[in-house]
Amino acid sequence: MSEADAAALRRAIPEVVGILVRRGADFASAEDAVQTALVRALERPVPEGVRDIRGWLVTVAWRAFLDQVRSDTARTAREERLAREPGPGPVAQHDDTLGLYFLCTHPVLTPTSAIALTLRAVAGLTTRQIADAFLVPEATMAQRISRAKQRLTGILLDQPGDMSRVMRVLYLLFNEGYSGEIDIAAEAIRVTRQLAVLTDEPEVAGLLALMLLHHARQPARVIGGRLIPLAEQDRALWDVDAITEGVAVLQAALTCDRLGQYQAQAAIAALHADASTADETDWVQIVEWYDELLAFGDSPVIRLNRAVAIGEADGPQAGLAALHPVGEHVPRYHAALAYLHERAGETDAAAAEYAEAARRATSSLEQQHLLRQAERLRQARR
Known part of the structure; x- marks a missing residue:
């Protein structure tokens, strides 16, 4: 075929x-x-x-x-x-695809089950492909999908659904990234692009733009088994076509004047993509967009990212002051603290925080990157 x-x-x-x-x-x-x-x-x-x-x-x-x-x-x-029902014959033009999105992300399902069912029923992946992507046995994934479908018994395909929940599941799906033979992030983009055709909701377009802009940086994110932070990435490796499409989709969504959190996140990603070098990044605008994001919900993760942006826009001491209230329970708090200390010239404190961030890291790539940062500063002191 x-x-x-x-x-x-x-x-x-x-x-x-x-x-x-x-x-x-x-x-x-x-x-x-x-x-x-x-x-x-x-x-x-x-x-x-x-x-x-x-x-x-x-x-x-x-x-x-x-x-x-x-x-x-x-x-x-x-x-x-x-x-006795009519044979297949000509296919009716009624499209239940949107209803299928709602059904696969129904509130009776856990996020994990919703993601698996969306990959199978909407994206069309086989159970083996999904299992491979999530690094679980095929039998385990088959049981998960079967239980999810059982929980949907009696729920009709044409019932009203929650678009915000659909977008949340697709965003979680996108963040699964890449594993096995399937690029899950690319699948998330594909089914979100399909969803954008089915609805005029600007937040769906904002989500698609966000995915495109983040995925465009994928080729430069890991080189030779090493995690490369955004500021150090080779921007020549970024996917220009994906960036161009993402910016165009975002601009069209923003003209609807119905701002949402995905559009705001996409706007931040677009500002990063627009800069030819890290030094040319418009950090002042990025801080303003983080303020817009906070208006949709006070999130410690958003506050952490905003603090780093403030450190770039107004100096590291201002960033440290904004970061302090966030609290060390927030993921990557110590990595942000280390970066801002280093920017302030406080290398001893930065090395210690990089080491602590490595200890708390949840991925080996991130852990190794943070350990290298700590060792780099220790070597510089000798």
Whole structure:
């Protein structure tokens, strides 16, 4: 199968699930049938002459669903009713994709389950691919997805949903980054781009812009197994096309004059992307955008990042003063403290804080980077 056909199939999956549900399948069975059809399609080429990939997937998935029904003798009556339903034929144009986003991020699901189900039912990944991305056995992921679908029993596909929860799940999905053969961040961008087409909500556009702008820096973030901080990244490695698209999407969202937290975060990322060098960064504007973010909710993480920005805009002592109230319980507090101490020329304090930050780091890449920073300052004192 060509890459174009595979991509078209995966884009069609959410709509095809909706079509099967409207024909009488429950969500869990419809999703299973579409996954079966997808696996079959990936194992063998789409027959020559097929122009409507979506229609072909509907046909294969509907047959897979009927096979599931027929295999259960306790559902004989239901099989007879479904067998009398019209065959696949022309595919209706009603699109239940947005409802599928709502269903996969329903409040009855934990964030972890919502992410897994979104990857399967919306993104069209196989259970094995999802398991590989989350570094768990395939059987474990299959059970997680199965339990999630069981919790959705009785919840209809066309019920109103919470867009803010959908965006939160997609943002969490994006932050999973890259693991195994699947770039989860790229999948998050793809399904968020699809969501942006389905709604005129500017915050969805803001979320898409934020993802694009952050993902554009991915090629420069880790080099030779080493974490490279933003200020030291080779900006020539940044994805210019992704930055251009992200800025354009953000500008269009901001013209709606319905500012939200994702748009504000994207604006900060755009200011970083706009600077040719770290020294040219407009830190004053970045502080102002952090103030806008705080208006949507007082977050210690936002206050920490704002303190670092103040340290760049108004000097390290001002940054230290802004950072002090945040508290050391906040992740990366000691790393920010170390950076500001170093900027102030207080190398002993900075080295000690880098070492403490390394001790508290949750990833080996970050820990090794912080240890190198501490050792660099210790070496400079000798």
